[in-house]
Amino acid sequence: MEKQVIDASLPATNMAPITPGQLINQLIEEAFAPSLKRQERSVEYVNGARALLLQQLISKPLACLYLPGTAAADAFFAGVEEGRAIHARHLSSRQGETPATAFAGLKGHAYIAARNLNKPIQRMHATSCDLQTANGEVCQ
Numbered sequence: 001m002e003k004q005v006i007d008a009s010l011p012a013t014n015m016a017p018i019t020p021g022q023l024i025n026q027l028i029e030e031a032f033a034p035s036l037k038r039q040e041r042s043v044e045y046v047n048g049a050r051a052l053l054l055q056q057l058i059s060k061p062l063a064c065l066y067l068p069g070t071a072a073a074d075a076f077f078a079g080v081e082e083g084r085a086i087h088a089r090h091l092s093s094r095q096g097e098t099p100a101t102a103f104a105g106l107k108g109h110a111y112i113a114a115r116n117l118n119k120p121i122q123r124m125h126a127t128s129c130d131l132q133t134a135n136g137e138v139c140q
Contacts, residue, residue, distance in 0.1 A: 024053045031086050044072045048079025056087045
């Protein structure tokens with residue numbers, strides 16, 4: 001029987017699939033790392049970003065536990081907006097993956113937005129005939 005040797009220098013993520021919880025923690029740590037030398041954010045702000053990631057990655061309902069109209073609630077929802085940016089960056093970084101694995105766990109609008117993230121925008125050029133028919137006139 002041949003022994004298998006596992007290279008200890010490889011990160012643990014290569015050995016086992018990463019769970020959604022681990023992925024969320026990793027994304028939060030990367031976004032708010034002290035090495036980025038960005039302005040420190042409140043706990044409520046980071047909780048908002050985490051809540052958005054939980055919603056997008058495991059379909060947990062987005063719920064604010066802070067009283068409406070308070071600074072804590074405002075910080076939470078500002079964090080939700082940063083969570084959207086973190087999630088979009090994460091999806092675009094996975095561009096090389098197959099759609100089946102890249103969009104696993106996404107549902108509804110999040111799936112549609114992620115699927116269309118890298119598609120070029122097609123602009124419609126209106127001709128004078130198109131404008132006439134839009135106004136109810138008959139184009140000749």
